[in-house]
Amino acid sequence: xxxxxxxxxxxxxxxxxxxxxxxxxxxFRHSLPSSELGQAQTSFTNFFLHIHPxxxxxxxxxxxxxxxxxLMSFFLFLILTVSGVLLMFYYVPSTTQAYDRMLxxxxxxxxxxxxxxxxxxxxxxxxxxxxxHMCRVFLTGSYKKPREFNWIIGVLLLLLTLFSSFTGYxxxxxxxxxxxxxxxxxxxxxxxxxxxxxxxxxxxDNTVGQEALLRFYVLHxxxxxxxxxxxxxxxxWRIRKDGGLSRPPEADVTPGAERLSVQVVSTPxxxxxxxxxxxxxxxxxxxxxxxxxxVFSWPNxxxxxxxxxxxxxxVILVISLLFHAPLEEPVNAMHPxxxxxxxxxxLGLQELVSYSAFWGGVGIPGLEVLILMLVPYLDxxxxxxxxxxxxxxxxxxxxxxxxxxxxxxxxxxxxxFRGPNWEFTVPW
Amino acid sequence: MNVSHTDAGKKGTTERRSFLTWLSxxxxxxxxxxxxxxxxxxxxxxxTYGAPSRFxxxxxxxxxxxxxxxxxxxxICIAREGNQVAAISTTCTHLGCxxxxxxxxxxxxxxxxxxxxxxNVTGGPAPKALPWYQVKLAPNxxxxxDTNVEIKAGTYYNL
Numbered sequence: 275x276x277x278x279x280x281x282x283x284x285x286x287x288x289x290x291x292x293x294x295x296x297x298x299x300x301x302f303r304h305s306l307p308s309s310e311l312g313q314a315q316t317s318f319t320n321f322f323l324h325i326h327p328x329x330x331x332x333x334x335x336x337x338x339x340x341x342x343x344x345l346m347s348f349f350l351f352l353i354l355t356v357s358g359v360l361l362m363f364y365y366v367p368s369t370t371q372a373y374d375r376m377l378x379x380x381x382x383x384x385x386x387x388x389x390x391x392x393x394x395x396x397x398x399x400x401x402x403x404x405x406x407h408m409c410r411v412f413l414t415g416s417y418k419k420p421r422e423f424n425w426i427i428g429v430l431l432l433l434l435t436l437f438s439s440f441t442g443y444x445x446x447x448x449x450x451x452x453x454x455x456x457x458x459x460x461x462x463x464x465x466x467x468x469x470x471x472x473x474x475x476x477x478x479d480n481t482v483g484q485e486a487l488l489r490f491y492v493l494h495x496x497x498x499x500x501x502x503x504x505x506x507x508x509x510x511w512r513i514r515k516d517g518g519l520s521r522p523p524e525a526d527v528t529p530g531a532e533r534l535s536v537q538v539v540s541t542p543x544x545x546x547x548x549x550x551x552x553x554x555x556x557x558x559x560x561x562x563x564x565x566x567x568x569v570f571s572w573p574n575x576x577x578x579x580x581x582x583x584x585x586x587x588x589v590i591l592v593i594s595l596l597f598h599a600p601l602e603e604p605v606n607a608m609h610p611x612x613x614x615x616x617x618x619x620x621l622g623l624q625e626l627v628s629y630s631a632f633w634g635g636v637g638i639p640g641l642e643v644l645i646l647m648l649v650p651y652l653d654x655x656x657x658x659x660x661x662x663x664x665x666x667x668x669x670x671x672x673x674x675x676x677x678x679x680x681x682x683x684x685x686x687x688x689x690x691f692r693g694p695n696w697e698f699t700v701p702w
Numbered sequence: 703m704n705v706s707h708t709d710a711g712k713k714g715t716t717e718r719r720s721f722l723t724w725l726s727x728x729x730x731x732x733x734x735x736x737x738x739x740x741x742x743x744x745x746x747x748x749x750t751y752g753a754p755s756r757f758x759x760x761x762x763x764x765x766x767x768x769x770x771x772x773x774x775x776x777x778i779c780i781a782r783e784g785n786q787v788a789a790i791s792t793t794c795t796h797l798g799c800x801x802x803x804x805x806x807x808x809x810x811x812x813x814x815x816x817x818x819x820x821x822n823v824t825g826g827p828a829p830k831a832l833p834w835y836q837v838k839l840a841p842n843x844x845x846x847x848d849t850n851v852e853i854k855a856g857t858y859y860n861l
Contacts (some may be wrong), residue, residue: 460798481754608774612811
């Protein structure tokens with residue numbers, strides 16, 4: 275993009291009166307866009323906005339298609355990062371101090387309860403939203419070529435989200451924390467060959483104690499967020515390189531203009547010589563009068579994103595004002611609570627584990643993750659991309675929904691229908 | 703890599719080059735893998751700060767015949783029959799909760815595993831029996847338990 279000042283002659287030194295103006299324009303090179311060129315420049319030259327394409331397909335902006343779930347996951351990640359960093363200023367990862375620090379957050383830190391609520395409910399929210407985002411991507415067939423690997427990165431991000439929440443709830447060092455980690459690391463111990471070694475490496479000791487708390491803290495606040503940030507960046511980058519969000523083929527053409535569009539694509543000269551633009555898959559800013567079904571990202575995409583952002587923040591704020599994050603009794607290493615229940619999203623696993631520790635904790639979840647990762651390579655049909663519940667994908671969608679409802683069913687059983695000694699009870 | 707078969711001298715050069723490429727990339731990748739594994743060696747503690755595995759549990763006369771006394775802080779249960787004594791683990795073999803001492807043996811509050819008096823599984827998801835640990839009379843007259851040494855179930859120590 276050309277940034278040459280065309281209005282003022284280069285020789286003029288300018289007056290001191292222009293200093294504030296000079297500083298301002300050196301930071302913000304463009305004023306708010308008033309022309310199409312300006313709209314393009316905004317997305318192209320701003321560091322924070324350059325992740326967006328200059329123009330975006332109209333289909334991408336349909337709220338009913340994406341439901342904004344990917345954006346919500348990302349915004350929750352931001353909320354969790356900010357609230358988490360703030361909580362770190364008062365937290366000490368020590369078995370003798372951690373629980374007292376939780377009480378301090380409640381009693382003597384300004385907004386302490388509120389921030390902890392935000393962090394806890396945000397954590398519950400991100401698990402649910404990331405899962406729903408995966409459902410959306412599956413049910414619209416969006417993992418298909420060329421997006422296969424981005425699906426795998428998505429599955430990894432789901433696992434990291436779960437592991438982050440798992441490492442997070444040890445930190446208050448209350449009864450839930452202690453026994454959840456005892457049970458969780460015991461499950462790791464059932465992994466074939468390396469199980470006991472992994473368990474020892476996670477705990478840093480033979481039992482759950484100070485070493486485990488410190489290790490889970492480091493994983494929770496440094497290692498996992500760093501890995502997730504990297505994977506999120508790759509996830510977003512690949513969306514751009516794969517030509518934006520998935521959409522049906524007909525979404526790329528303005529109705530009534532198919533013929534001209536086809537002509538442009540099939541021009542033989544296009545194959546003979548190409549610049550860097552020829553390497554870019556998917557939409558880029560086309561020159562000339564090519565009919566296309568796109569609009570400028572500024573302001574269309576940005577307004578949509580702002581809306582999802584405000585919605586996410588508002589929901590988290592309201593929930594955090596209304597409900598307090600739970601804190602159980604301080605750790606008593608001699609007496610597990612009865613029943614000792616994990617948070618809801620692990621109760622499906624806990625239900626399975628109560629039948630067989632290996633199959634419930636390692637075998638079945640391992641197979642589920644493996645199948646999930648292989649989905650784009652097993653399902654090789656190319657039909658039904660970019661449509662919810664496409665007819666061509668009836669089989670795949672039915673299988674996926676069965677599998678999903680089975681997991682939700684197990685979670686409901688584990689949450690509501692299990693009482694002391696993990697015996698069957700009715701909640702009413 | 704295309705190897706020309708017409709020129710013997712050129713062929714030798716290409717083979718040497720591809721061999722050296724292979725050698726150096728293997729060496730680089732190997733060093734990277736070894737460095738990565740070294741991190742795990744660092745992360746595996748050589749000494750732990752947790753409870754010691756060998757400890758004294760007191761004089762033998764603190765455990766009357768027929769008694770089954772759980773020492774919760776050590777996660778063991780001391781069983782004494784006549785002048786025989788044994789230490790049975792109270793850590794559930796399923797997922798590490800602490801089992802309670804019941805009339806019929808042991809019961810786990812977490813996922814409902816049940817064991818008989820000797821620690822054999824009688825119900826629930828527990829995959830194996832509760833281990834028995836070595837008990838010995840130390841020179842100072844105290845009973846000493848070593849949770850690093852598992853012995854055959856039903857093996858009592860004769861006082």
